[in-house]
Amino acid sequence: MGEGTFGRVLECWDRETREYVAIKVVRSIRKYRDAAMMEIDVLNRLGRYDRYESHCVQIRRWFDYRNHICIVFEKLGPSLYDFLKRNKYYPFPLELVREFGRQLLESVAYMHELHLIHTDLKPENILLVSSEYIKVPSCKKNSQDEMHFKCLPKSSAIKLIDFGSTAFDNQDHSSIVSTRHYRAPEIILGLGWSYPCDIWSVGCILVELCSGEALFQTHENLEHLAMMERVLGPLPEHMIRKASSSALKYFRRGTRLNWPEGAVSRESIRAVRKLDRLKDLVSRHVSHSSGSLADLIHGLLRFEPSERLTAREALNHPFFKVPT
Structure with a gap:
């Protein structure tokens, strides 16, 4: 779906929830991994206090796969x-x-x-x-x-x-x-x-x-x-x-x-x-x-x-x- 210095974003099918999601796959380089962990912290914080529609993307979950931090998001449209x-x-x-x-x-x-x-x-x-x-x-x-x-x-x-x-x-x-x-x-x-x-x-x-x-x-x-x-x-x-x-x-x-x-x-x-x-x-x-x-x-x-x-x-x- 997109690419940047950090890595790439893939459209994926979640077999458990049966829906399309966007997964940000971060390059296995220390500084990008650190930034990704900070982003997860921010996303969790935004989600935790979201009492009303904040218009910020929602994180579904994240996992570490072969040293790549992967962040699962709701799938959205174009920028x-x-x-x-x-x-x-x-x-x-x-x-x-x-x-x-x-x-x-x-x-x-x-x-x-x-x-x-x-x-x-x-x-x-x-x-x-x-x-x-x-x-x-x-x-x-x-x-x-x-x-x-x-x-x-x-x-x-x-x-x-x-x-x-x-x-x-x-x-x-x-x-x-x-x-x-x-x-x-x-x-x-x-x-x-x-x-x-x-x-x-x-x-x-x-x-x-x-x-x-x-x-x-x-x-x-x-x-x-x-x-x-x-x-x-x-x-x-x-x-x-x-x-x-x-x-x-x-x-x-x-x-x-x-x-x-x-x-x-x-x-x-x-x-x-x-x-x-x-x-x-x-x-x-x-x-x-x-x-x-x-x-x-x-x-x-x-x-x-x-x-x-x-x-x-x-x-x-x-x-x-x-x-x-």
Whole structure:
């Protein structure tokens, strides 16, 4: 069903329960085994306190087979990323973005209340519960002669997966976490991180779901910071002043980003220049409720971690209070 550095995920038939399950088979290498045992600990904790629907994947059981840790999960559908990709990166309709956002924030709020930080939130780690979809005509421009179709999931139910990088708030934190596109500024600046790094990732994910493409498509720190400034305005001076010595090289004359002077290529400068301000970016893809969605995302993508909305606060945002 999928493959990663950790190993692979297989679709299997459980002969006892007579149902299909997904089994994550972890490579027999010490660090991956250790991470798998930590993931099992987190999954059991999430399951133990699950008083209501947390939208986190359920562990069925686990076993050790020839030095491979095997974790048995309920079988789910494709990830939101896979769905976007198969759908030629057509964005999801606003109503679906709203439903996905609500469930994602509920799962993050639940984790944070258990003092857990996911640290790797991204569309690849959010799975549709069902694989079923419907085809609808799309109103794509320049298709006078032939009808274009896009796919929509039949159900908006999602579940969060991959707790292999999950950290307890009180444990030592590694300096780099999160997949690049969803990485918060405090991580790049070496300022340490906590719950708000998950919130930043949620903000990036919501933009991607309503636009069809990742907000910060970059593989390099200086370009990443330049993209952030382009979309959200200048980085706060107090954060730059506290930045780690290794991050200070991205700045000149104290607190000005060394951009475009420090760019590695002309393509890099162009990639930053083509980005819009957040409000314009959202309104380009969302016709109605764009102001409300942009306001929510602004609250999630505050540079200063302590100023970001918490998951619970975000759930009370007007964007989710739609008249029925």
